[in-house]
């Protein structure tokens with residue numbers, strides 16, 4: 534059984550806790566029943582001893598497997614991780630979604646993507662990463678009565694993502710403490726109108742307006758101050774021709790959307806200016822959670 538979930542970039546500027554999209558960088562897990570419990574990690578986290586035991590995946594998997602089957606069973610898990618941890622690329626969402634999907638598969642229960650998404654909400658209360666992680670593509674999402682309501686837009690292959698991944702992790706929990714306790718009416722209206730315009734731009738494929746639409750007054754500046762080089766990353770990305778350039782989730786990664794034909798030039802400029810950071814050109818992902826039986 535193989536289950537994979539893509540990385541995600543949330544907020545997309547003003548859409549705090551509501552907008553997100555999936556990129557083609559995946560965490561894959563393979564598992565089967567075994568006499569003894571074991572975890573093997575390849576890729577991101579392979580040298581982290583904390584992940585070899587009862588990590589986030591294992592605890593969520595066990596919780597759901599026990600609930601669904603009412604029995605104890607050991608599994609051998611092998612993880613192939615491409616998503617860097619605590620870098621704003623939705624590593625926790627990928628783990629949460631894959632653990633819930635894996636537990637249902639292990640219990641022999643077929644379940645809809647929507648059900649998996651609603652289960653994921655228990656572990657991550659904002660829907661902006663978990664929704665594209667499950668559904669793929671660009672998503673606008675909200676939560677009502679413990680359920681996610683979302684709309685998806687398939688992303689075309691002539692646009693790409695260029696992500697700049699700093700060497701410094703930022704945990705989401707910590708990054709949320711950096712935010713103001715309240716916002717002025719003026720700033721609330723600013724973010725509301727820019728989010729609305731962004732959603733319309735994605736659905737109408739009007740990429741050229743995203744530079745303006747993706748401006749934010751809620752969270753980016755406060756968080757970018759923790760790693761001031763990010764202001765420069767954004768500046769260079771725009772100077773090089775990015776269509777939009779925003780802090781990815783709670784950071785530290787910076788996400789830019791670019792035309793496919795400009796991608797290599799923009800990525801190489803960013804690599805040259807930020808040699809200590811990892812720069813990746815990525816396709817968008819429109820599949821989300823994939824289960825291979």
Ligand SMILES: Nc1ncnc2c1ncn2[C@@H]1O[C@H](COP(=O)(O)OP(=O)(O)OP(=O)(O)O)[C@@H](O)[C@H]1O
Nearest residue numbers: 588589618619620621622623624625704705782783
């Ligand atoms: N591959 C993994 N295996 C086990 N646990 C993981 C894995 N990836 C992430 N985690 C857990 O998720 C935590 C990181 O979550 P956090 O929300 O801080 O970052 P993120 O999801 O990468 O960023 P963002 O939500 O801004 O996109 C890690 O500290 C770890 O507990």
Ligand SMILES: N[C@@H](CCO)C(=O)O
Nearest residue numbers: 543549550705782783
């Ligand atoms: N909307 C979330 C995304 C990170 O999980 C935040 O900005 O805190």
